[in-house]
Amino acid sequence: MTGDPNSSQDNPRDIRLGHADRGFVGKIIRLDALVTGSSLSAQELEQRLVEMGFVEGARVEILHEGTIRRDPIAVRVDNITIALRRSEAMAVIVE
Amino acid sequence: MTTASLRLALVGAPNTGKTSLFNRLTGSSQKVANYPGVTVERKSGGFVTPEGRSVTVLDLPGTYSLRGRSPDEEITRDIVLGRFDGEAVPDLVLCVADATNLRLTLRLVLELKRVGRPMMLVLNMIDIAKRRGVTIDLDRMSQELGLPIVTSVAVRKGGVDELLKRTDEFLARSHEAAASEWTTPTIADLKAAQREADRIIAVAVTLPTKPDTLTNRIDSVVLHPVLGLVVLAVILFVMFQAVFTWAQPAMELLSDGFSALGQLIHDVLPESWTLLQSFLQNGLISGVGSVIVFLPQIIIIFLFILLLEDFGYMARAAFLMDRIMGGAGLHGRAFIPLLSSFACAIPGIMATRVIDNPRDRLTTILIAPLMTCSARIPVYTLIISAFVPATTVWGFVNLQGLVMFGLYAAGITSALTVSAIAKFFLWRDHAPAPFMLELPDYKVPRLKSIAIGVFNRAKMFLYRAGTTILSMMVLIWFLASFPQAPAGAEGPAINYSFAAMIGHALEPLLRPIGFNWQIAVALIPGMAAREVAVAALGTVYSIEGGKEAADAIGQVLAQKWTLATALSMLVWYIFAPQCASTLAVIRRETGGAKWMVVTFLYMLVLAYAASFLTFNLAQALGLH
Numbered sequence: 001m002t003g004d005p006n007s008s009q010d011n012p013r014d015i016r017l018g019h020a021d022r023g024f025v026g027k028i029i030r031l032d033a034l035v036t037g038s039s040l041s042a043q044e045l046e047q048r049l050v051e052m053g054f055v056e057g058a059r060v061e062i063l064h065e066g067t068i069r070r071d072p073i074a075v076r077v078d079n080i081t082i083a084l085r086r087s088e089a090m091a092v093i094v095e
Numbered sequence: 096m097t098t099a100s101l102r103l104a105l106v107g108a109p110n111t112g113k114t115s116l117f118n119r120l121t122g123s124s125q126k127v128a129n130y131p132g133v134t135v136e137r138k139s140g141g142f143v144t145p146e147g148r149s150v151t152v153l154d155l156p157g158t159y160s161l162r163g164r165s166p167d168e169e170i171t172r173d174i175v176l177g178r179f180d181g182e183a184v185p186d187l188v189l190c191v192a193d194a195t196n197l198r199l200t201l202r203l204v205l206e207l208k209r210v211g212r213p214m215m216l217v218l219n220m221i222d223i224a225k226r227r228g229v230t231i232d233l234d235r236m237s238q239e240l241g242l243p244i245v246t247s248v249a250v251r252k253g254g255v256d257e258l259l260k261r262t263d264e265f266l267a268r269s270h271e272a273a274a275s276e277w278t279t280p281t282i283a284d285l286k287a288a289q290r291e292a293d294r295i296i297a298v299a300v301t302l303p304t305k306p307d308t309l310t311n312r313i314d315s316v317v318l319h320p321v322l323g324l325v326v327l328a329v330i331l332f333v334m335f336q337a338v339f340t341w342a343q344p345a346m347e348l349l350s351d352g353f354s355a356l357g358q359l360i361h362d363v364l365p366e367s368w369t370l371l372q373s374f375l376q377n378g379l380i381s382g383v384g385s386v387i388v389f390l391p392q393i394i395i396i397f398l399f400i401l402l403l404e405d406f407g408y409m410a411r412a413a414f415l416m417d418r419i420m421g422g423a424g425l426h427g428r429a430f431i432p433l434l435s436s437f438a439c440a441i442p443g444i445m446a447t448r449v450i451d452n453p454r455d456r457l458t459t460i461l462i463a464p465l466m467t468c469s470a471r472i473p474v475y476t477l478i479i480s481a482f483v484p485a486t487t488v489w490g491f492v493n494l495q496g497l498v499m500f501g502l503y504a505a506g507i508t509s510a511l512t513v514s515a516i517a518k519f520f521l522w523r524d525h526a527p528a529p530f531m532l533e534l535p536d537y538k539v540p541r542l543k544s545i546a547i548g549v550f551n552r553a554k555m556f557l558y559r560a561g562t563t564i565l566s567m568m569v570l571i572w573f574l575a576s577f578p579q580a581p582a583g584a585e586g587p588a589i590n591y592s593f594a595a596m597i598g599h600a601l602e603p604l605l606r607p608i609g610f611n612w613q614i615a616v617a618l619i620p621g622m623a624a625r626e627v628a629v630a631a632l633g634t635v636y637s638i639e640g641g642k643e644a645a646d647a648i649g650q651v652l653a654q655k656w657t658l659a660t661a662l663s664m665l666v667w668y669i670f671a672p673q674c675a676s677t678l679a680v681i682r683r684e685t686g687g688a689k690w691m692v693v694t695f696l697y698m699l700v701l702a703y704a705a706s707f708l709t710f711n712l713a714q715a716l717g718l719h
């Protein structure tokens with residue numbers, strides 16, 4: 001999977017968590033923090049996401065979304081709930 | 096065995112119950128609440144184990160990793176690595192985990208193991224885990240991790256007995272600390288550790304078939320895009336209505352009590368002791384008493400805040416407000432510090448330590464004093480009760496409560512505006528750091544810890560009344576009573592006093608905003624603490640007006656002030672930097688006088704400008 005940079009585009013079911021709607025249930029495929037709207041550097045953002053339990057294979061579900069522009073979102077990651085903004089959730093590729 | 100005290104340190108992910116354990120072990124009452132990031136300082140305490148070992152235990156801020164990305168997390172890292180000035184490395188690290196939520200803590204455990212300190216894993220909140228049907232194979236987990244494991248219920252009496260026993264056993268053996276192999280983990284390290292943690296959980300933990308649906312059900316209302324905001328507004332609204340309506344009977348009782356006491360002193364003391372009589376009646380009872388009367392309101396507001404904190408609502412409120420906060424250029428973690436500032440700006444400013452980015456932290460510190468702290472309640476209530484009728488509007492809303500709500504809203508709005516302006520002019524290129532917050536499961540608020548919390552707050556309030564306010568009152572009484580009026584002088588004796596001289600000297604400065612010389616006198620000692628202004632007005636007017644005035648400062652104000660002056664005074668208190676301790680904390684937390692001076696000046700300018708506008712507008716509208 002890592003060998004082919006286009007693999008995620010190839011698989012139409014892979015999307016960024018930041019684009020997903022409320023009720024979405026999926027699994028984390030990988031993290032890609034290079035193209036987000038976050039103010040953090042890619043490295044720092046990825047590190048924080050991993051620290052909060054966003055790692056490959058974890059089950060994610062979008063439980064709630066905020067009022068303005070449906071942002072932020074509350075995501076169930078395995079069995080904990082994390083609130084984060086969509087701009088940071090862009091780094092999480094899910095299927 | 097050994098005479099020297101052994102050193103334990105409580106380390107773990109945020110909100111796992113470290114402080115609850117600390118309190119249970121040492122009998123202290125440090126702040127506990129159901130959201131991540133409550134503890135931001137190192138707290139030390141001691142206890143004696145059942146076998147008679149004396150132990151020092153450190154409570155530390157929660158952290159997901161030893162990386163130390165914000166000031167609070169750095170404290171934990173430095174203690175664990177033995178880099179903290181003046182602290183020896185702990186003899187035993189107690190790694191505290193929430194038994195219902197092991198993923199993140201187990202990864203931290205694996206990271207901590209590399210530090211090489213003797214360590215024990217404490218699976219706390221085992222009561223909740225059992226209730227939910229989570230079963231944990233302790234032997235298996237202990238074997239996988241290579242660490243002793245013990246379970247605990249920090250909030251229950253006897254819930255740490257096993258921990259104590261195992262600590263004794265542990266300390267009875269000698270333990271060699273291995274050399275630390277800790278290096279700042281890379282992303283790959285973190286991922287590998289998380290995979291290992293997940294593997295251990297998979298083999299040792301059986302999760303229940305039904306997850307905690309109650310939290311989900313509550314959240315589907317509380318975090319609903321529309322209903323959630325309604326709930327938030329209703330909570331705040333009920334809170335301010337309650338501050339007025341529920342507190343009323345108790346406040347009347349207190350205030351009647353103080354009048355009766357004043358009368359008693361008046362009657363008991365011989366007629367010739369006028370000076371002592373005046374000191375007790377005008378200085379003490381009208382001054383300090385007028386502040387103590389507000390105790391019921393303070394209790395109610397803290398009751399609400401503590402209930403919400405313990406229930407787990409604070410993190411949800413942060414979620415709901417994030418967009419608005421972000422729009423004003425604030426960091427996602429700024430919400431809880433600002434909310435704490437409703438109690439008092441000092442813990443609020445301390446709580447900004449959870450914010451990793453120094454600029455974001457500074458902005459939050461600068462605006463924290465604009466949030467309506469509890470010391471403003473006496474000032475607001477006094478003026479509102481004197482000038483706003485206690486009528487009911489729209490069928491169910493107490494008008495006084497509504498005005499109070501408005502003042503809180505004004506505080507919040509101005510804080511957000513100042514932040515937006517600061518961002519626009521100072522740090523335009525700087526995008527606020529992200530919001531990432533664990534939303535903890537709801538917990539039933541524990542009555543005992545709420546009672547202790549409210550009691551501590553009440554004690555603090557009374558302590559202030561008995562120290563700062565009392566000493567200021569003695570000073571004001573003295574200034575307002577001496578020099579005494581010459582024989583045969585006209586008008587109230589206070590007109591000849593130092594207080595009047597000072598007040599009159601300042602009056603020209605304050606006249607444009609509608610303040611008279613009595614207010615000028617009250618504002619200066621009001622720098623020590625906001626409530627002092629109420630006490631000072633009580634003393635000044637009661638010395639001026641004699642016995643009748645002593646009873647009801649509110650009524651005196653209603654006669655002596657125009658509505659325009661009253662409004663101007665309210666607005667002044669939204670902004671004015673009338674609190675020396677807050678300024679001192681800003682200086683300490685920002686590491687220098689610069690930002691303290693900036694805060695003082697910007698708040699003063701805002702206060703003057705806003706009062707000036709309010710007063711002149713009110714006068715133009717003919718509000719006398």
Ligand SMILES: Nc1nc2c(ncn2[C@@H]2O[C@H](COP(=O)(O)OP(=O)(O)OP(=O)(O)O)[C@@H](O)[C@H]2O)c(=O)[nH]1
Pocket residue numbers: 108109110111112113114115116126127128129130131132133134135155156157158219220221222223247248249250251405538541
């Ligand atoms: N039922 C139950 N609740 C607990 C237990 N231990 C702690 N709590 C609750 O869990 C919440 C968090 O407790 P704290 O002691 O503040 O947690 P902390 O680890 O100090 O948190 P930070 O200082 O933010 O890192 C509070 O609401 C406690 O009442 C326990 O053993 N059982």
Ligand SMILES: [Mg+2]
Pocket residue numbers: 113114115126133134155156157
């Ligand atoms: Mg704590």
